[in-house]
Amino acid sequence: MSKRFPGRRLSVLRLAILCVIVVAAVTAGYLGLRNVQDVSAAASMPSVFSGYVDVTATPKFAFEDPVEPSAKAVVLSFVVADPKQGCAPSWGAAYSPDQAGSDLDLDRRIARLRQLGGTAAVSFGGLSNTELAVSCKDPKALVDAYRQVVNRYDVTTIDLDIESGALSDTAAADRRAQAISALQKERKAAGKPLAVWLTLAADPNGLTPQGKEVVSHTLAGGVELDGVNIMTMDFGASKPAASSMSQASVSAAEAAHDQLGALYRGAGTDLGSETLWRKLGLTVMIGQNDTAGEIFTLSDATAMNSFAKAKGLGRLSMWSMNRDRTCSPNYPDLGKVSDGCSGINQGSQLFSATLANDVALPAQTVVPSATATAASVPTDDPSTSPYPVWNTYAAYAAADRVVWHGSVYEAKWWTRSDVPDNPVLQGGATPWRLVGPVLPGDKPSPKVTVPSGTFPAWVPETVYHQGDRVLFEGSAFEAKWWTQGASPEAALQSAPDSPWAKLTTAQIQSPGPTISTPAP
The missing domain is CATH 3.20.20.80 (Glycosidases)
Structure with missing residues (x-):
């Protein structure tokens, strides 16, 4: 003999509550998944x-x-x-x-x-x-x-x-x-x-x-x-x-x-x-x-x-x-x-x-260092170097640039025989500043030339006045004040009390004052 149990029916209220619970659970699951995805996506993006x-x-x-x-x-x-x-x-x-x-x-x-x-x-x-x-x-x-x-x-x-x-x-x-x-x-x-x-x-x-x-x-x-x-x-x-x-x-x-x-x-x-x-x-x-x-x-x-x-x-x-x-x-x-x-x-x-502070920097670009090593020293080619290759016997004035071991250096003051990539000298002790590497496609910079006869050669016995221009050892100079007998060599050595100022490329190419050979 079997026994039957009467079935139960959900009231409208209970059904509504159940639907709300189901929707809430689904929504919470969706939002939880979305939040995880959001956090994961953000973690892959750098700050x-x-x-x-x-x-x-x-x-x-x-x-x-x-x-x-x-x-x-x-x-x-x-x-x-x-x-x-x-x-x-x-x-x-x-x-x-x-x-x-x-x-x-x-x-x-x-x-x-x-x-x-x-x-x-x-x-x-x-x-x-x-x-x-x-x-x-x-x-x-x-x-x-x-x-x-x-x-x-x-x-x-x-x-x-x-x-x-x-x-x-x-x-x-x-x-x-x-x-x-x-x-x-x-x-x-x-x-x-x-x-x-x-x-x-x-x-x-x-x-x-x-x-x-x-x-x-x-x-x-x-x-x-x-x-x-x-x-x-x-x-x-x-x-x-x-x-x-x-x-x-x-x-x-x-x-x-x-x-x-x-x-x-x-x-x-x-x-x-x-x-x-x-x-x-x-x-x-x-x-x-x-x-x-x-x-x-x-x-x-x-x-x-x-x-x-x-x-x-x-x-x-x-x-x-x-x-x-x-x-x-x-x-x-x-x-x-x-x-x-x-x-x-x-x-x-x-x-x-x-x-x-404690914020990351952008991902670095890996660039081979141009620093010379005992195993591999870059060859400096005068035909492609943007500036003259450094020479131990040459004298360089402030702002002169040279190429040495694949890098460009700029003189901070007058120097001779100081190796540009000296690994010992630091800061103010070195006369050279590293500018950067020689770049692919670099070509020699045009040499500053002064057309023959543009300025007279410097003569020790001649009196020069402010604005007079002369040639000395292939470079052009302009007198800062009256002078006689003072060699422009001191200006090459960046001496502040020299009566001569070495002319830049732009100054040489500019018309400048009309200069005649000064009378002794």
């Missing part, structure tokens, strides 16, 4: 420090001779359109790439930085001059302009600093995006991927409406962005009076983080919070900002370093490495921004070291 260097600013900043490990990662600025050729790249509208190679020795200095384990990226645009995509309307020529720079300096990262009129030029934004996207695809196919960062102005409320439009156009154009770098500087009225520069910067970063998420969703990509922090960069202006009263201090730098590490910020930068030092007593107005100093008393501290 790095790299400081901007103004390539054309004076005094010249020796980025190829970094004083601290934090100074080994630089963003060289700015490549813009040539004023006379809208589709030709130039450095600061002043030097073509070839001119920068000869006048600034830029290629050799980049090679030297890489020998020391450093990295260099290139920034296009900036506040001044005309951005390439604004002036170049030919799509193919624009791609070629970007390609020229990327290939010449063999960079793996570029920075697109969009400011001023370029911000509102939507046609330029589309051209830029299409050109960079094409270049990225081209390089990816060749096994040389190109990382791209957008740099845009921000205030404590995040990106400006124009900045958001630039990001949107860039993503729509197919560019694979490594990230968006916000400039937290020159806030003006947007910064609350009670806020420090670091507090305003943190506010800008948090707002930009949310804005970036919305922009990516608008482009069809939903990124997690951790990944978005990795796709956000932040650049501060150290010391005195362009806006009067806005000063980014070393304490602000410490705060930003802590924030960057806590959030896993993808990039931390500063404007600029040129300015990372205390101004000299001769700089009269600390309220006025200088290209060569910060405007505050830094003591022995560096902003770059403070900001980069």
